[in-house]
Amino acid sequence: MTRIAIVGVAGRMGRTLVNAVQQDAEATLAGGIVEPGSSLVGADIGELAGIGKLGVTAADSLGAIVDDFDVLIDFTAPRVTLANLAFCAEHGKRIVIGTTGLDDAELAELDGYGDRVPMVFAPNMSVGVNLTLKLLETAARALGDEGYDIEVIESHHRHKVDAPSGTALKMGEVMADALERPLKEYGVFERVGQCGPRTDKEIGFATVRAGDIVGEHTVMFATEGERIEITHKASSRMTFAKGAVRAARWVAGQGNGRYAMQDVLGL
Numbered sequence: 382m383t384r385i386a387i388v389g390v391a392g393r394m395g396r397t398l399v400n401a402v403q404q405d406a407e408a409t410l411a412g413g414i415v416e417p418g419s420s421l422v423g424a425d426i427g428e429l430a431g432i433g434k435l436g437v438t439a440a441d442s443l444g445a446i447v448d449d450f451d452v453l454i455d456f457t458a459p460r461v462t463l464a465n466l467a468f469c470a471e472h473g474k475r476i477v478i479g480t481t482g483l484d485d486a487e488l489a490e491l492d493g494y495g496d497r498v499p500m501v502f503a504p505n506m507s508v509g510v511n512l513t514l515k516l517l518e519t520a521a522r523a524l525g526d527e528g529y530d531i532e533v534i535e536s537h538h539r540h541k542v543d544a545p546s547g548t549a550l551k552m553g554e555v556m557a558d559a560l561e562r563p564l565k566e567y568g569v570f571e572r573v574g575q576c577g578p579r580t581d582k583e584i585g586f587a588t589v590r591a592g593d594i595v596g597e598h599t600v601m602f603a604t605e606g607e608r609i610e611i612t613h614k615a616s617s618r619m620t621f622a623k624g625a626v627r628a629a630r631w632v633a634g635q636g637n638g639r640y641a642m643q644d645v646l647g648l
C-alpha cells in the first residue's frame with residue numbers, strides 16, 4: 382500500500398487527487414497540506430473534496446505529517462513545488478510533480494534534485510496526452526521537413542495562470558527534438574501587428590483561456606492542399622489525477638532520478 386500525501390489539497394487538482402487516491406485499492410490517503418495561514422487548516426480533506434468525512438485533516442506544513450507518508454503529490458505553483466522537493470530530498474520521500482509554468486532557472490533547480498530524490502515530473506499525467514506525444518514525434522519526423530507548417534493550439538479554463546500550457550510546450554519540445562529545431566530558436570509564441578509572413582521552420586503556439594475548459598491541445602500540420610490535426614481533449618481532471626496516483630505507486634519502487642510519465646507508462 383503506497384501512503385500518499387497531497388499538497389494544495391483544496392485546489393482544483395488537489396480535490397480531484399483526494400478522490401482518485403480514495404478510488405485506488407493500492408494507495409492510501411496519508412495527509413493533505415493547505416497554504417500556511419489558510420482558514421482550511423484542520424478541515425477534513427474528504428469534505429474539502431466533496432466526498433464526505435475521511436478522518437484526515439488538512440495540515441499547513443509537511444513537517445506535521447512527515448512520518449505519515451511515502452510519496453508526495455504536488456500540483457501547486459513553481460516556488461511551492463521547489464520548496465516541497467527540497468523537503469522530500471531532505472527527508473527521504475518520493476514526489477510526483479504536476480506543476481507547470483516553471484521558468485528556466487526553476488527547471489534547472491528542479492533538475493539539480495535528480496540524483497537526490499525519486500521524482501516523476503510531467504506537465505500532463507493523462508495516458509492520452511502521453512500517447513499523443515509519441516504520435517507527434519512520428520508525425521513531425523514524417524512531415525516537418527516536407528513543407529508542413531506546425532502550429533500548437535491550446536485551450537484552458539479562465540483561472541489558469543501560465544501560458545502556453547506545460548503540455549503545449551512539451552508537445553513543441555518533442556517535435557523540435559525530432560526535427561532538430563531548438564524551440565528557443567524556432568518557437569513563435571506571439572504574433573501581433575505587422576509581424577510578417579510565417580517562416581518555414583517555425584513552430585507556432587496559440588493560447589485560448591475561457592470558461593471551464595479542462596484542457597484541450599491541437600497540433601496542426603498544414604501544407605498546400607491538406608491539413609492534419611492531432612487533438613487531445615480532457616473532459617475531466619480525473620484523467621490527470623489517476624495518472625498522478627499511478628505515478629506515485631510506480632515511483633514508490635524507484636531509486637533516485639527524474640522520471641517522466643513515459644517511464645511510468647512504459648511508452
Ligand SMILES: NC(=O)C1=CN([C@@H]2O[C@H](COP(=O)(O)OP(=O)(O)OC[C@H]3O[C@@H](n4cnc5c(N)ncnc54)[C@H](OP(=O)(O)O)[C@@H]3O)[C@@H](O)[C@H]2O)C=CC1
Pocket residue numbers: 388389390391392393394395414415416417419456457458461478479480481482503504505506507547621
Ligand atoms: N501535470 C498535469 O497533469 C496537470 C498539471 N496541472 C498544473 O497543476 C497546477 C495547479 O493547478 P490547479 O489545481 O488548477 O490550481 P489551483 O490554483 O486550483 O490549486 C493550487 C493549490 O495550491 C495551493 N497552494 C499554494 N501555495 C501553497 C503552499 N505554500 N502550501 C500548500 N498549498 C499551496 C493553493 O492554495 P490557495 O488557493 O489558498 O492559494 C491552491 O489550492 C498548475 O501548475 C497546473 O498547470 C493541472 C492539471 C493537470
Ligand SMILES: O=C(O)C1=N[C@H](C(=O)O)C[C@H](O)C1
Pocket residue numbers: 481504505537541545546547548549595596597
Ligand atoms: O492548469 C491546468 O488546468 C492544466 N495544466 C496542465 C498544462 O499546463 O499543460 C495540464 C492540463 O492541460 C491542465
